[in-house]
Amino acid sequence: MTRISLGGAVLRGTVSAALMVSLMSASALAEAPVDLSKWSPEYVRSIAGTQDFDTAADCGKVTPLDYKGRLTFWYQGVFEGDPDLLRQYYKDFFETFRKTYPNIQLEEQALTYNDLLDKFRTALLGNAAPMAVRLQILGGTEFASKGYLQPLKPEDVGYSTEDFWPGAMKAVTWDGVTYGIPTNNETMAFIWNADIFKRAGLDPDKAPATWDDVVKYSKQIHDKLGIAGYGLVARKNAGNTPYRFMPQLWAYGGGVFDEATANPTYKEVELNSPQSKAALQASYDMYVRDKSVPVSALTNQQADNQPLFVAGQLGMMISHPSDYNVMLDLQKKATGADKDKAQTVIDNMRYGLIPTGPDGKRAVVFGGSNIHILKPEYVEGGKVDEPAAKAIICMWTSPEWSLKMAYAGSNPGNLNGFKTKWMKERLDSIKFLDVTTSMLPYGIPFPALPQSPEIMNIIVPDMLQNALTGAMTVDQAADDAAQKVKDLMGGL
Amino acid sequence: MTIVTGKAETGRRLQPGRSGVLRNVWQHRADYAYVLPAIAVMLVVIAYPIYYTIELSFFKTPPGLQLRDKTFIGFDNYTAILTSPVFWKVTWNTLIWTIGSTFFSFVLGFGAALALHRDFVGRGVLRAILIIPWVISAVAASYIWKWIYHSDFGIIGAVLVGLGLADQPPNFIDNVSTVLPSLIVVNIWREFPFAMIMMMAGLQTVPEQLLRAAEVDGANAWQRFWHVTFPHLRNVSTVTILLLAVANFNSFIIPWIMTGGGPSNASHIWITHIYELAFGRQRWGVASAYSVLLFLMLMVLGYFYVRALAGNERKEGGA
Known part of the structure; x- marks a missing residue:
């Protein structure tokens, strides 16, 4: 005869329930927010504007909105070949970030595509890198393989790995570890x-x-x-x-x-x-x-x-x-x-x-950019304000801003961006967007090698x-x- | 007594040098104190990087590893450089660039200085205009010239085609044969005002009485220039040429912005090649070895520069 104690039953029941919930949530997380197998201009139109997102609320769960800190941040910014529209969105992003996180002292620096890698490499040699950096897709594995970057996956800033293009995730993965989050992905x-x-x-x-x-x-x-x-x-x-x-x-x-x-x-x-x-x-x-x-x-x-x-x-x-x-x-x-x-x-x-x-x-080319956090020993001052870094990463990779920052030239890194009202607005206002989104399934990432x-x-x-x-x-x-x-x- | 005196004399003969130097240093102690901060800063920002570059030149620094994971390989980087065809191509480019730019900048600058030394209406305005290329940013100048030379819609090409002098715009910077001379022209345009200013300053030192005396003695313009003016400018000319040569050996902005060393390495000079090796390809060891070789070459030029300056000082002292 087996004796079942009440306490043991409760414990077993709790553990089983917790396991089930975790498996369910895991399977829910594992499901991509969009069906990539159905990818077509019609499908993209059908999902646009079907979901609302509250970026500040979502990122507030990662880093409290009243968090006090300091962040140095370099990013591949707009350059002479970009439209004025994109310049405005970049300006809006940093203004919104400062309003959302008024107590984070942000020191950002924009660099062009062709200058960023050289400057970043030089800064790393002198342990004078910024705390966070947004690099071209090509750069992720180079710096991850050399040990400059901290492990960082979408889950660390409130998202799921499945929220991002599988090809883009490859570009931020080195030796089985994820070192960054895609901000935008593009096909020409x-x-x-x-x-x-x-x-x-x-x-x-x-x-x-x-x-x-x-x-x-x-x-x-x-x-x-x-x-x-x-x-x-x-x-x-x-x-x-x-x-x-x-x-x-x-x-x-x-x-x-x-x-x-x-x-x-x-x-x-x-x-x-x-x-x-x-x-x-x-x-x-x-x-x-x-x-x-x-x-x-x-x-x-x-x-x-x-x-x-x-x-x-x-x-x-x-x-x-x-x-x-x-x-x-x-x-x-x-x-x-x-x-x-x-x-x-x-x-x-x-x-x-x-x-x-x-x-x-x-x-x-399956192009785009990724965002990363540096290890403290390579950062000026030897300290990384992780909550501040995660705050800006959460915001930039959010459905809202990963779409807005890619408004005219690219596509949101976060697949949920395709479901936002801004995607719908974008499809109506940006000519020929259908064609470039149609090219996405043909995208080939550069070799994920340093x-x-x-x-x-x-x-x-x-x-x-x-x-x-x-x-x-x-x-x-x-x-x-x-x-x-x-x-x-x-x-x- | 005699012996004692002799010893004392021998002692005095040995001592003056050392005690003289020490006395001299002591007498100028304030001067040394004034330059001490500058020397301290130089030790940090120049001496240490030089030491580190020399050290790094003996290490292999694979691009896939951090710099701290370097491995000692002795002189292998130097051997690799000296046996590489790219090294000789880049060195040849550097020599053409340096000699061409220095020679023509000096000749043009000297000519302009001689012209502007005369008194004529508008001399001041002309002098100011001629200085403009030297004053404007090299980066801005490079972009402007890139558009002037543009192989499809550059101004020079448009003018030549418009005037019927060419069927299609000339290819200045997208051709391996013409790219380096085209960049040298830009460099000369930017540098000749420097030579002009230096030589104008030198011309001020030529004694007017000597020129007049020569004229009274029947010397023509060429003879006055060759026998009176030019000898007086020999030292300033040497210094100007050496300064130009050093600056040209170290050139970076114009070739890098206009062509990035291309096409097909045809406009790579030492500094742009070193930059690409270090920051583009992360071959810190090889780039350091290149830098050491360049440093040695510049030291030779520096020696002549210092000798020229010392010669000037001796002459001025003697006068």
Whole structure:
């Protein structure tokens, strides 16, 4: 006979109930707030504006709103290629943060994409880093692998890991530990000027279907109209270059490693595979053989392509939906006949999916930014105010602000952002947003390796420049780049 | 007595140097006290970084590790640099950049100084205008010139095409052959006012009486320049050239902003390459070894600079 004591039964019952509740909540947490398998412009429209969020209340649970502290914070901010609209949202964010947390003394510093990594690395060497930092997606693993960052996962600021894109979470994970939270995620689209297409004898409403078509269209535009066809970008140490070349490389079936596969291992270097060389050859054909792209591509960034495009001197380019707003900003600044010319370009601006490779493969860089907390020993003063850091992280990665801070150019890192009323408003006011959100499932993250910044910002652009300047043949440039990646991975 | 006197004389002969130096130091103790704070600051901000750079140059610093995880490799970084084709390309670029910029800046500056030394209407305004490139920020100047040179819609290209002198805009900075000369032109434009100011100051020191005496003796303009003016400017010229050379060896802003060392490393000079190695690629050890080599080269230039200055002082003292 088994004797059951009341106390034991209560204890067992309590433990069982607690376990069930925890499993239920775990399964509830494990469920993504949006169904990624249904992803389409229609689905995005159907979920927009279906849920309300109270950011201050949510973040108040992480760090009390009356918390008194001090926070140093660096972030990749807006730059010359961003629209004014985004500038305003950044301004609003910091004003709102100061109102929400009036007792946190915030010392923020904005840096451009191309300057942030260098400055941050230098500060780390002198143990003079900020307490929290928002880095480009490329930077997370580099600093996590070196031990500069504190473990930080969405749950630490009141969210769930499933609230964020799985690909984005990979970029903040090193050795199985999460070191940051995605703030925004982006995929670009293909933009063309329908009027230029028409005048060049191309179908004005049809984007080139393949990258081979891009090469052909670019030549046709240049030969018929004497202007640049495709806005190639090949500057070194500029994020714009990999964001435009990698989709081409992946579409042809190439890659730096096997990052375009479902489960990348990053073991074999594929930068000199026949597929990768075919992609490089396509760029060579446009720049050297056909001379159908801007000559200034080697020193240009996308910000240099924008004035060319609005001036009607460029037929096609890859960029964000925000480029439409940038064109509107540029048009406002134009005077006289230039203003009308710019308006014609804007009226003829079209967005489409990024072309596929010869085998129908479509790809785009899954970009974005992450936010991190530093370890105290690398921070100026040797102290990190964690509650203050979590307060700003909670706010920036909230459904509301992760959407607003990505309003024109990107997408919210927090998937709940797609459900907010601001997403609905955004879909109505930001033209071509549908196209870039449609590109999200084709997004491929950069290799989640500490060596990625050097590969993407230096080795890949070097390969392009070596081939396009004739310093090396296409084969030599690809082989040289592949060897550099091997050396880098071998610790040289 | 004689022996004693001799010893005393020998002792006096040995002593004067040391006691003289000490006496001199003591007499100038206030001067040393004045420069002491500056020397202390220099030790912290210059001497320590130099020491640390030299130390770091003997270590391997893999980009995937923190700096504290460095490993000692002796002279391997130096060997790797000296056997790397990139090193020789960058060194060649640096020599072309330094010699080209220094020579033409000096010649243009000297010419401008000679022209402005004469008295004519508008001299002051012209002098002020010519100083502008030197006064404006190098960063701003680099961006302006980038647009002037722009290979697709730069001003120079538009003017040449507009005047029918070219079918398409010339490619200044997106071409491996033309990029370095194009950047040197920008550097000369920015630096020649410095040479001009230095040489104008030097021209003020040429004695008017000597020039007049030479004129009375029948010397023509060239002879007066060559035999009177130029010898007086020899020292200021040496100092100006050395200062320009040192500044050009250390150039960074113009090539970095305008081309980032590209295309295809065609405009990488030592400093931009060191910067990229250190901050872009995190090869702190290799970058440090490069810096040590550059430091040694600059020390040689520094030696000549100090010698030139000492020569000036000796001459002034002698006069």
